[in-house]
Amino acid sequence: xxxxxxxxxxxxxxxxxxxxxxxxxxxxxxxxxxxxxxxxxxxxxxxxxxxxxxxxxxxxxxxxxxxxxxxxxxxxxxxxxxxxxxxxxxxxxxxxxxxxxxxxxxxxxxxxxxxxxxxxxxxxxxxxxxxxxxxxxxxxxxxxxxxxxxxxxxxxxxxxxxxxxxxxxxxxxxxxxxxxxxxxxxxxxxxxxxxxxxx
Numbered sequence: 001x002x003x004x005x006x007x008x009x010x011x012x013x014x015x016x017x018x019x020x021x022x023x024x025x026x027x028x029x030x031x032x033x034x035x036x037x038x039x040x041x042x043x044x045x046x047x048x049x050x051x052x053x054x055x056x057x058x059x060x061x062x063x064x065x066x067x068x069x070x071x072x073x074x075x076x077x078x079x080x081x082x083x084x085x086x087x088x089x090x091x092x093x094x095x096x097x098x099x100x101x102x103x104x105x106x107x108x109x110x111x112x113x114x115x116x117x118x119x120x121x122x123x124x125x126x127x128x129x130x131x132x133x134x135x136x137x138x139x140x141x142x143x144x145x146x147x148x149x150x151x152x153x154x155x156x157x158x159x160x161x162x163x164x165x166x167x168x169x170x171x172x173x174x175x176x177x178x179x180x181x182x183x184x185x186x187x188x189x190x191x192x193x194x195x196x197x198x199x
Contacts, residue, residue, distance in 0.1 A: 004188040008072030012182040015065035019178050022058020023171070026051030036167045040160075041174065042099035042108065056095045062178065063091030066119075069181045073126070075188050076137055080126020083118045084181060090115030116156075119177040120149035126184070136180075136187035145180050152176060 026044040027036050029051035034043065045055035066088030070081045093111040100108075127142035135141060152173030159166040 004074060004185055005072045006189065008069050008185045009182075009189060011065045011068035011072065012185040015062055015069070015181060016175060016178040018058050018061040018065065019174060022055050022061075026055040026058070029054060036171075037165050038163070039167050040099070040170050041167070042094065042112065045095065045098045046100060047098055052098070056098065059091050059095035063088040063095070066091060066181065069185065073181070073184065073188070075128070075134060075191075076126035076184070077128055080122045080124075083122035083125045087115055087119040087122060087177070090118060116153045116173070116177075120146055120153055122146075123149070123180060123184075132191075134184070134187040134191040136184040145176075149173060149177055149180075 023036070023041050023044060026049075027034055030044060030049055034049075041055065043049070045052050045059060067085055070085035070088065073081055073084070076084075090111060094108070094115060097105075097108050097111050099105055123142040123145035124139075126137060127139045128137050129139060136145075152169065156166060156169040156173055159169045
């Protein structure tokens with residue numbers, strides 16, 4: 001089993017930090033008109049809003065982190081690495097195709113939907129069988145992660161349709177999707193140390 005470079009710990013660990021700090025800072029800059037419980041993260045990156053540059057930068061940083069992590073996650077199956085990389089590209093596309101300040105956008109919605117789908121699918125696509133496989137890349141944990149992310153994405157779509165707590169649902173699922181690569185990298189690095197592999 002090939003080892004994961006230690007720099008992947010940095011790229012995967014920074015992903016949720018960039019995302020969460022991005023929406024916290026952007027929301028504080030936008031102030032009272034923004035409702036984080038009901039409104040999506042993408043609204044913070046809409047052109048003309050005071051915190052749009054912060055949220056746009058956070059999306060770009062998130063995308064680059066996912067791309068780097070996918071590159072370094074060598075023990076994962078190729079299909080999973082490609083799906084994680086596609087999630088990174090989707091984050092970059094979200095930054096390049098922002099949501100409008102009011103109303104919907106088919107192009108932005110499509111890019112976002114693709115991002116949710118590939119980031120939900122990548123854990124199960126990355127899974128491998130075998131006793132030497134790191135814990136987070138084994139079939140059962142990978143399937144569990146994908147199932148939870150898929151349920152979270154469905155919850156977000158329901159809340160978006162109901163105009164209820166879409167912001168809460170989106171933050172829950174995007175946080176999980178940004179943290180899981182870090183969990184996988186830590187699992188791989190622990191396995192490498194246990195088996196005496198170098199990084």
